Amino acid sequence: MPHDHPDHPHSLLPPDPALRIKALETILTRKGLVDPAALDAIIDTYENRIGPRNGAHVVARAWRDPAFKAALLEDATAVVSDLGYYGRQGEHMVAVENTDKVHNIVVCTLCSCYPWPLLGIPPGWYKSDAYRARVVREPRAVLSDFGVTLPPDVAVRVWDSTAEVRYLVIPQRPPGTDGMDEAALMDLVTRDSMIGTGLAVAP
Amino acid sequence: MTAIPQPVFSEPWHAQVFALTVHLNEAGYFDWPDWATRFGATLKAHGLTKELDGGDDYFVAWLETLEHFLASMGMTDITEIAQIRQAWEEAYLATPHGAPVNLQD
Numbered sequence: 001m002p003h004d005h006p007d008h009p010h011s012l013l014p015p016d017p018a019l020r021i022k023a024l025e026t027i028l029t030r031k032g033l034v035d036p037a038a039l040d041a042i043i044d045t046y047e048n049r050i051g052p053r054n055g056a057h058v059v060a061r062a063w064r065d066p067a068f069k070a071a072l073l074e075d076a077t078a079v080v081s082d083l084g085y086y087g088r089q090g091e092h093m094v095a096v097e098n099t100d101k102v103h104n105i106v107v108c109t110l111c112s113c114y115p116w117p118l119l120g121i122p123p124g125w126y127k128s129d130a131y132r133a134r135v136v137r138e139p140r141a142v143l144s145d146f147g148v149t150l151p152p153d154v155a156v157r158v159w160d161s162t163a164e165v166r167y168l169v170i171p172q173r174p175p176g177t178d179g180m181d182e183a184a185l186m187d188l189v190t191r192d193s194m195i196g197t198g199l200a201v202a203p
Numbered sequence: 204m205t206a207i208p209q210p211v212f213s214e215p216w217h218a219q220v221f222a223l224t225v226h227l228n229e230a231g232y233f234d235w236p237d238w239a240t241r242f243g244a245t246l247k248a249h250g251l252t253k254e255l256d257g258g259d260d261y262f263v264a265w266l267e268t269l270e271h272f273l274a275s276m277g278m279t280d281i282t283e284i285a286q287i288r289q290a291w292e293e294a295y296l297a298t299p300h301g302a303p304v305n306l307q308d
Contacts, residue, residue: 011298017259017266018216019295023287024269025223026306027279034226042222047211089228089235110243112261121211121221127257129250163239 046121054085055118055168056189059200060182062095063173073097076168085117087166093118096159097170098196103150105143105196106159106167107135113161115168119191126195136160146197169193171200217262224269233272242268 014022028034058080062069072079076093080086087093093115096104108114109132114122125131135142139156143149150156159167171193177185180203192198212218228235245268246255255261273279290306298304 009300011295011300011302011304013292013295014216015214017220017263018214019288019291020266020270020284021216021220021223022291023284024273024279025219026287026291027283028223028227028273031278033230033232033278034223038226039219039222042225043212043218046221047218051211088225091235111239111246112257113239124213124257124261127255127261129255129257131257163236 046116050117051120052118052189052191052194053186054083054120055115055191055194056186057182058083058085058095058118058168059170059189059194060185062170063177063185064182069097069170072170080118080168087115087117089116089163091115091163092165093168094159094165095168095170096157098172100154100172102155102157103143103196104157104159104167104169105135105139106161106169107132108161109133109136110160110162113163113166115166118168119194123191143197146192148197148199169196171196171198174200174202177203213258214262217259220262220266220269224265227273232276232278238268238272241272244268 013019025034025036025039029036058072062072068079072095076095077086080093091113098104108126112122112127112132114126131142136158139158140150143156161167171189173185174188177188184203188200188203190198190201193200212221224238227233228238242265245264246261249255249260249264253260255264270279270281270284274281274284287306291304294304294306
């Protein structure tokens with residue numbers, strides 16, 4: 001609530017939920033249940049160290065290495081864990097591949113389950129009621145909102161994430177990328193292409 | 204789709220409530236599927252009266268779920284949360300602008 005205290009300008013009061021989360025932190029820290037340094041480390045990890053580059057690394061490698069891709073489709077949890085991208089919430093990872101016949105798209109209708117180790121924190125739209133409800137009902141209309149138009153003979157498959165199973169879409173490798181190295185290919189792999197609401201960008 | 208980098212968390216408290224929940228899960232106080240079930244139920248309840256946009260309203264639902272979950276496990280209770288929240292509010296109002304805000308023990 002904005003108000004003036006010209007003689008004693010005090011600190012800006014954070015919004016109500018910010019005060020409530022501070023209260024929880026204080027209570028749990030005082031009881032010895034929480035280590036504030038661990039909270040800072042988690043925030044730093046998700047803000048600075050984990051993001052869609054991890055997923056792009058996996059996709060670019062799969063594009064270049066058929067054996068890696070086969071292993072990824074067979075047991076993604078093991079393959080991405082080997083690369084250090086393991087889920088700390090104990091979830092199972094599944095990779096689904098886009099082809100000329102199938103386009104995959106991922107949602108979480110329950111809440112917002114998402115492959116954090118590979119893609120980081122989900123964007124706001126992924127968490128919105130609009131996306132979560134509509135993508136199941138009319139996936140092609142949602143894709144169209146994202147600027148993606150698929151040929152009519154391409155089937156759209158929607159994968160509903162859970163707390164136990166999270167999905168990574170392997171987008172189709174764009175034409176004209178033969179001979180590109182892993183780093184160059186990674187730049188073509190967008191976050192949205194790994195959720196299925198986008199395509200990998202052409203070089 | 205945009206090339207402009209966006210902050211991972213749009214508000215600091217979004218990051219704080221996320222981190223606290225992940226930390227408590229990793230410390231073994233609850234399983235993630237149990238959390239997701241409760242959070243999903245809160246989102247569904249909040250979504251009955253308005254369409255959630257996945258921003259502030261999403262993390263408000265997250266925080267409410269966490270408060271009730273912790274209370275159900277006896278780790279805190281709603282009265283204690285309200286008292287400490289009030290203490291923080293008073294600390295902000297009593298601290299000159301720019302100075303670090305600390306809670307009196």
